[in-house]
Amino acid sequence: MFEASAPAKVILFGEHAVVYGQPAIAVPVSGLRATATFYESAERGLRIKAVDMGEVLPVMIDSELVDNALILTAQKVLRTLSANPPDAMIELRSTIPMASGLGSGAAVSTAIARALLGGMRLTLNIDELNAIIYEVEKIYHGTPSGIDNTVVVYEQPVYFVKDQPLQLLSVQKPFTIVIADTGQASLTRVAVGDVRQLYEQQSARILPIIKRIGHIAQQAQTALKSGDLDELGPLMDENHRLLQELTVSSPELDQLVVVARNAGAIGAKLSGGGRGGNMIALVTSGNAEAIKQALLRAGAVRVFISEVGSC
Ligand code: PMV
Numbered sequence: 001m002f003e004a005s006a007p008a009k010v011i012l013f014g015e016h017a018v019v020y021g022q023p024a025i026a027v028p029v030s031g032l033r034a035t036a037t038f039y040e041s042a043e044r045g046l047r048i049k050a051v052d053m054g055e056v057l058p059v060m061i062d063s064e065l066v067d068n069a070l071i072l073t074a075q076k077v078l079r080t081l082s083a084n085p086p087d088a089m090i091e092l093r094s095t096i097p098m099a100s101g102l103g104s105g106a107a108v109s110t111a112i113a114r115a116l117l118g119g120m121r122l123t124l125n126i127d128e129l130n131a132i133i134y135e136v137e138k139i140y141h142g143t144p145s146g147i148d149n150t151v152v153v154y155e156q157p158v159y160f161v162k163d164q165p166l167q168l169l170s171v172q173k174p175f176t177i178v179i180a181d182t183g184q185a186s187l188t189r190v191a192v193g194d195v196r197q198l199y200e201q202q203s204a205r206i207l208p209i210i211k212r213i214g215h216i217a218q219q220a221q222t223a224l225k226s227g228d229l230d231e232l233g234p235l236m237d238e239n240h241r242l243l244q245e246l247t248v249s250s251p252e253l254d255q256l257v258v259v260a261r262n263a264g265a266i267g268a269k270l271s272g273g274g275r276g277g278n279m280i281a282l283v284t285s286g287n288a289e290a291i292k293q294a295l296l297r298a299g300a301v302r303v304f305i306s307e308v309g310s311c
Pocket residue numbers: 011014015016017018019100101102103141143144145146147148188192271272273274
């Protein structure tokens with residue numbers, strides 16, 4: 001038996017603009033996790049039991065055109081190491097809501113890859129693992145920037161620029177965020193595609209928005225490194241306004257953002273692909289619970305409080 005897990009993530013700054021080469025900041029949410037457990041089995045072959053979905057999926061090493069991310073993850077790990085599938089079952093469980101901008105896809109893939117490696121007593125270095133999870137992410141996202149897999153695999157805050165070497169971000173002063181789910185599932189792939197269309201049709205208007213979002217991420221990096229948390233609030237608010245202009249907010253996200261601010265949040269914005277999914281608010285440890293309650297009263301279906309930078 002071998003158990004492995006991976007965390008959820010939120011994007012603090014820079015979603016969507018990151019697809020166009022701008023920097024973005026993402027942090028792990030270690031309290032929400034996908035967990036995979038490898039058991040040796042008397043039956044031949046490798047199967048993945050997705051407990052929450054009630055599915056058992058056989059992994060065939062030689063089948064092509066796999067469109068299931070869980071099977072593809074196992075296949076890619078085995079192929080990278082030229083290993084045959086073991087006689088085993090991997091049981092997958094997750095507390096991360098799906099299709100809501102919390103990196104559920106990257107987390108389940110990472111947990112499965114680690115459980116398979118550990119169960120077979122094989123190793124891949126973390127960069128090789130990250131590259132595999134990135135390839136699998138393409139199933140969900142089409143053309144992912146790579147931010148989700150990176151923050152989930154390394155489980156550390158990252159300052160991420162597409163196609164550039166990894167930059168871990170050292171957070172000077174730990175802080176608290178509240179994450180609230182609109183309950184509306186939303187496909188990142190669709191939102192990313194719509195922004196791409198907007199960019200192609202109206203580049204003169206959209207390009208400055210994308211660049212400004214990137215600049216906000218740079219300013220936020222400086223604030224995080226110096227522990228200047230009050231600077232982050234207005235940057236989050238402006239980032240949210242710019243995401244509205246990119247058409248990726250929704251009435252529900254906007255409402256939760258306003259509720260959080262009115263309840264005392266330092267700043268608030270949508271997080272991730274948008275159109276649904278989650279928003280985040282920067283809060284203090286003193287008002288986190290009151291803001292959580294306000295968001296629940298306003299219709300959020302799930303609200304988590306998470307500490308960032310405290311380890
Ligand atoms: O997986 P999500 O919904 O957190 O979104 C990922 C962030 C985007 O910038 C919208 C897309 C990407 O690939 O970076």
